[in-house]
Amino acid sequence: DVKVTQSSRYLVKRTGEKVFLECVQDMDHENMFWYRQDPGLGLRLIYFSYDVKMKEKGDIPEGYSVSREKKERFSLILESASTNQTSMYLCASRLDGHEKLFFGSGTQLSVL
């Protein structure tokens, strides 16, 4: 079974703080994704990566950056957290050429 692990289930940060969300997958998947889930908006793609050191902007990249130094790890960085970044953040991975995404359990981030 594919395991996608997100480092924190719940996180509370202050406005202006730099925030790191970590995601690790154990199935040697090439593709990794960061989504945020908000009520009524579904899952929106922030950034994705097709392979190590590669990154592509999704639909809502503003205020975020990512890092993929190793194949199994994909980090989402909030450079200066703002209250409108309070959300559920979901990491996913996928084998290259396949459609199915495997998700982590999510990180509920609150920015105060």
Add this chain to the structure above:
Amino acid sequence: DQQVKQNSPSLSVQEGRISILNCDYTNSMFDYFLWYKKYPAEGPTFLISISSIKDKNEDGRFTVFLNKSAKHLSLHIVPSQPGDSAVYFCAAIQTSYDKVIFGPGTSLSVIP
């Protein structure tokens, strides 16, 4: 503008009856569709998928129907069980472009 729409934010069904969740899309280039199920405080899990070359795919109690001319798909759950209570996300892919677009989700409640 949302490319994948789930116009019913919520649905209540009696245990044992059929649940029908609907999804509409606007991009005729989408050629693969997936349904994901999400429990609170967990990541979405893959349920069932369908390629645009088919009009039906069945897996146990779950059947997905695709009407390409209407740009509409539906997920049927028969019989519905209380454990099916969750949020269901429809997702669409244009495989040449390789981006997964999610709908806003429908919250299903199966009443015992």
